[in-house]
Amino acid sequence: MKFRSYMDIALNEARAAAHRSEVPVGAVIIHAGKVIGSAGNRTRELNDPTAHAEMLAIRAACAALGQERLTGCDLYVTLEPCPMCAAAISNARIGRLYYGASDPKSGGVGQGPRIFSHAQCHHVPEIYSDIDATACEALLKSFFTQRRGS
Numbered sequence: 001m002k003f004r005s006y007m008d009i010a011l012n013e014a015r016a017a018a019h020r021s022e023v024p025v026g027a028v029i030i031h032a033g034k035v036i037g038s039a040g041n042r043t044r045e046l047n048d049p050t051a052h053a054e055m056l057a058i059r060a061a062c063a064a065l066g067q068e069r070l071t072g073c074d075l076y077v078t079l080e081p082c083p084m085c086a087a088a089i090s091n092a093r094i095g096r097l098y099y100g101a102s103d104p105k106s107g108g109v110g111q112g113p114r115i116f117s118h119a120q121c122h123h124v125p126e127i128y129s130d131i132d133a134t135a136c137e138a139l140l141k142s143f144f145t146q147r148r149g150s
């Protein structure tokens with residue numbers, strides 16, 4: 001089967017988040033070729049520091065499947081997951097993680113705490129980084145540039 005990236009859907013969620021004045025990060029979860037959850041950041045709207053795109057997408061996907069695990073599912077997210085989301089990805093047993101931009105400030109996968117390389121991490125997904133990284137980064141950069149300007 002030919003590889004089809006779903007990062008375009010995650011990028012659309014990130015753009016929608018920017019329009020809501022949220023940090024533009026978007027995520028989508030794929031099960032058997034179908035979208036079962038997609039979300040952008042909503043931490044400000046929901047007054048919830050855990051309302052990261054990945055967390056909301058995981059909740060939606062679990063609700064859609066009626067189960068607490070997302071075994072065999074793919075998660076696409078525009079930014080490297082933070083430690084909290086990386087732990088949630090592990091707990092959800094997500095099969096493959098595709099992320100866009102690296103996050104030197106808050107990332108917890110390729111740097112910082114590197115959650116998936118800890119002995120206490122019971123499930124490690126296949127990890128693919130730098131997927132459409134330029135587009136993912138550009139969204140974040142323009143968002144923060146605009147915020148600083150206002």
Ligand SMILES: [Zn+2]
Nearest residue numbers: 052081082085
């Ligand atoms: Zn996060």
